[in-house]
Amino acid sequence: MEKAVMPHGSWFVGCGNMGGAMVRGWQKAGIDLVGLTAISPSGRDIPGLKVVTGLPEGPPSWCFLGFKPQMLDRIAPDLAPAIGKDSVVLSLLAGVEAATLRARFPHARAIVRLMPNLPVSEGEGVTALYSPDADEQLRTQIEALHSALGFAPWCKSDDELVITSTVAGSGPAYVARFIDAFAKAGCAAGLDAELSARLALETVAGTGLMARRTGESMDALARRVASPGGTTEAGLAVLDEEKGVDALVRRVVEAARRRSDELAAAARG
Ligand SMILES: NC(=O)c1ccc[n+]([C@@H]2O[C@H](COP(=O)([O-])OP(=O)(O)OC[C@H]3O[C@@H](n4cnc5c(N)ncnc54)[C@H](OP(=O)(O)O)[C@@H]3O)[C@@H](O)[C@H]2O)c1
Structure with a gap:
C-alpha cells in the first residue's frame, strides 16, 4: 500500500464541517x-492547520473544494485562474458532476470527486472516489490518503458516486435518527432517558463492530439474536412488514437521490 501523503502546496477551499472532519x-x-492551507473567509481557527482568508499565490498541487455546492458559481471564477x-x-461538492467541474477548471491535471462521510474524523469513515481522468499513479496517491x-472505494461513474x-x-444522519428513535422508544417504555440513549448507541456501535469483524451477513446476525417464537422475532415482524424498514429506507435514499439530481441540474446551469 502506498504511503499516505498530503502533497506540499495543497489547498482546502472551504474547510467547515466536512473538511474539518477530514x-x-x-x-x-x-x-x-x-x-496544506485552508482557505476560509471567516479565518476561523482550525487546530494544526494554516488558515488564510483569501486565495494564496497559486497554483496549488492538490485543491480540495469543501464549500457548499451552491457557492460554486461564486467561487469558481476567482479560483479557476x-x-x-x-x-x-x-x-x-454533493451533486456536482465531474464534467461540470471540468468546465469550471479546464486546465486542471485531473478532476476527482470525493464523497466522504463524517466518521472520517475518527478514521472510521467512507470516502467514495471518482475520477474520469486521473492516471494510475495519481489514483494510488489519492486512495492512500x-x-x-x-x-x-473507487466508483465507475458520477452516477455510482x-x-x-x-x-x-x-448515512450517518440516518443512523443518528435511528439511534435516537431506539432511545426514545426505550424511554417511552419506562427507561431513564440517559440510560436509554446509551443503550441505543452502544447497541448500534457494537452490532456494527461485530458484523465488521465476523463478516457475518445481516440476515444471519439477526437470526442469531431472534429465537423462533421469541421476543426479538416479534419485533422483527414489525420491521419486516410490507411498509416496514426496507420500504422506509428505500424512500429515504430515493429522496436524497432526487435532491442530488436537482443540485446537479442547478450546477450544470
Ligand atoms: N456534511 C457532510 O456530511 C457532507 C458529506 C459529503 C459531502 N459534503 C460536502 O461537503 C461540502 C461542505 O459541506 P459542510 O457540511 O462541511 O459545509 P460547511 O460546514 O458549511 O462548510 C463550508 C465551508 O465553506 C466555506 N466558505 C464559504 N464561502 C466561501 C468562499 N467564498 N470561499 C471559500 N470558502 C468558503 C465556509 O468558510 P467559513 O467557515 O470561513 O465561513 C465553510 O467553512 C459540501 O459541498 C457538501 O456537499 C458534506
Whole structure:
C-alpha cells in the first residue's frame, strides 16, 4: 500500500464541517499536514492547520473544494485562474458532476470527486472516489490518503458516486435518527432517558463492530439474536412488514437521490 501523503502546496477551499472532519482524521492518522492551507473567509481557527482568508499565490498541487455546492458559481471564477496544468481538483461538492467541474477548471491535471462521510474524523469513515481522468499513479496517491480515513472505494461513474453518497455520505444522519428513535422508544417504555440513549448507541456501535469483524451477513446476525417464537422475532415482524424498514429506507435514499439530481441540474446551469 502506498504511503499516505498530503502533497506540499495543497489547498482546502472551504474547510467547515466536512473538511474539518477530514483534517482531524488525517491528523489522528499521523499524516503531516504542513503542506496544506485552508482557505476560509471567516479565518476561523482550525487546530494544526494554516488558515488564510483569501486565495494564496497559486497554483496549488492538490485543491480540495469543501464549500457548499451552491457557492460554486461564486467561487469558481476567482479560483479557476489559479488552477494550473499540474493542479488536481478534488471536489466534495454533493451533486456536482465531474464534467461540470471540468468546465469550471479546464486546465486542471485531473478532476476527482470525493464523497466522504463524517466518521472520517475518527478514521472510521467512507470516502467514495471518482475520477474520469486521473492516471494510475495519481489514483494510488489519492486512495492512500483517503484510506487513512477509513474505507475508500473507487466508483465507475458520477452516477455510482451519487448512489454511494445517498447511502454512505448521508448515512450517518440516518443512523443518528435511528439511534435516537431506539432511545426514545426505550424511554417511552419506562427507561431513564440517559440510560436509554446509551443503550441505543452502544447497541448500534457494537452490532456494527461485530458484523465488521465476523463478516457475518445481516440476515444471519439477526437470526442469531431472534429465537423462533421469541421476543426479538416479534419485533422483527414489525420491521419486516410490507411498509416496514426496507420500504422506509428505500424512500429515504430515493429522496436524497432526487435532491442530488436537482443540485446537479442547478450546477450544470
Ligand atoms: N456534511 C457532510 O456530511 C457532507 C458529506 C459529503 C459531502 N459534503 C460536502 O461537503 C461540502 C461542505 O459541506 P459542510 O457540511 O462541511 O459545509 P460547511 O460546514 O458549511 O462548510 C463550508 C465551508 O465553506 C466555506 N466558505 C464559504 N464561502 C466561501 C468562499 N467564498 N470561499 C471559500 N470558502 C468558503 C465556509 O468558510 P467559513 O467557515 O470561513 O465561513 C465553510 O467553512 C459540501 O459541498 C457538501 O456537499 C458534506
